Amino acid sequence: MRFERLCRWPALAVLAVLFVAPMGIIAAYSLLTRGAYGGVELPWTLDNYIRLCDPLYGAILLRSLWIAAVSTALCLILGYPLAFFISRSGRRKHFYLFLVILPFWSSFLIRTYAWMFLLRDTGLFNTVLLALGWIREPLPLLYNDAAVILGLVYGFLPFMVLPLFATLERMDRTLLEAAADLGARPLESFRRITLPLSFPGIRAGAILVFIPCLGAYLTPDLLGGGKSVMVANLVQTQFTAARDWPFGAAVSLTLMAIVMLLLFGAAKKSSEDLL
């Protein structure tokens, strides 16, 4: 057998043990009945999926989709100009890219806690604003959707910037010279050349931000304060406080199915782009 073909086995083995097997277990759990003290029991049932049709859970799913979509849009709005700037900054671009990935050097958990210290009633922002006399009472900056979105945008912005940078960097600059030469002003060149040619980067960045945002657990838990429940928090509650493992398994499989559907749609579009 060729060496190249042998190279796929370590990764396949790891995936089979650590990914496919747990997935199978979750799928099986989602079709079982909840045990009295957690765990699962027979008989097999579809009740867990039927329960998902309850508008309560639909609302949580919609909220999650909405929060993920807003976070992705904000990442794009903030990330595109940044990626554009970095791709045009010559030799300093390596330094700027370094700054973009610098936050990864510390734990996401710690950085999210840091936001709590900034946003809470006795946090930096409220303290300063109170001291300046601009407000009489602390602003409710923490434990709401805005705080969750802020945390998600903060956490996932680099995943938007990096693929955008890669496409913008790769773009042939003579195309912009040609556009100017043919009479297009800079804004028109951007609209008709740069922007359409960066769609693959926009799509990649949007996928890389939207999917982790949709499944975000830590950020809504800490910055949303339990009030702003997203799908992942629902899953966590089912496996802990509610002791309803089958339902938790059904919820997480449904979330995964939605993500897969979105990914397939995006992948199809990407392959069309290659033509």
Next chain:
Amino acid sequence: MQPVLQLAGVSKHYPGHTALSGVTLEVRRGEFFSLVGPSGCGKTTMLRLIAGLEDPASGDIRLNGRSLLGLRPYLRNVSTVFQNYALFPHMTVAENVAFGLRYRGQGSDAPRKVREALELVRLSGKESRYPAQLSGGEKQRVALARSLVLNPELLLLDEPLSALDPALRKQVRAELKELQRRVGITFVFVTHDQEEAMSVSDRMAVMNHGVVEQVGPPAELYLRPASRFVAAFLGAVNWVNGAGIRPESTRLSRLAPDRGAVQASVERVTFLGDRLHVEARLASGEAIVAQVSRLDGEFQPGEAVWVWWRKEEELRFEA
């Protein structure tokens, strides 16, 4: 008649390198003008200055008598065919060709103009192809059509044939010349290939180290070069006693001719089909190459021959 393009004392510097120093030049309306020289001589820089993609350090560039200084490229009625063609990959052939029309106030009747431009470059039927689906020659013609459709005062071509394979290149350059004659637009053509420049140009400028060495019709430059550089750049030269003789002007004979001739011994003979290259060494030690017809006889290495040429064929320079 006023020249369509005038360059007066144009200079351009890059860090550690002078691309152009004090170039003065005129391009006449409707002519096929070439800028030719070795790589790094400043010819592409000159094209970019005319297009407005870069700004000169000093000097003036005038189009129809009006200075272009400070005008951004999108405000100049000139258009460029780029070396790599710079076709927009996400647009079809027709969309590429139509790109500039709306900015040049020619947006009305765009479909007809696009169709005519594509007919002109013989690309009818390929309107809905994408650049990635075209051959090199077709891409080059799309780039041409995209510029020609705007009917610019000046069409700038930056080595447009260099990306084509050699067999196609000769054919395309003849087509280019024919196209220029038909549309009557002034072409400024940059190339490093002197044969290409001579074959298409009405006039040409030979450049070296950021300076224009000589401007004129190809035959004049070839037969009466103003400098040793121009002489050597446009063709092979034998240097004998400070005078230059082209290989095709260098004659060989076995019998002593009645006029002044020098003796030489043949060192190598290369058969090139329609002609022979004979390398010989003169008694004075100088090596020469003679390009002779097969019908002039056969020469063998080691053979003693007489080398002669007509005085009026000599290229003479002051320095």
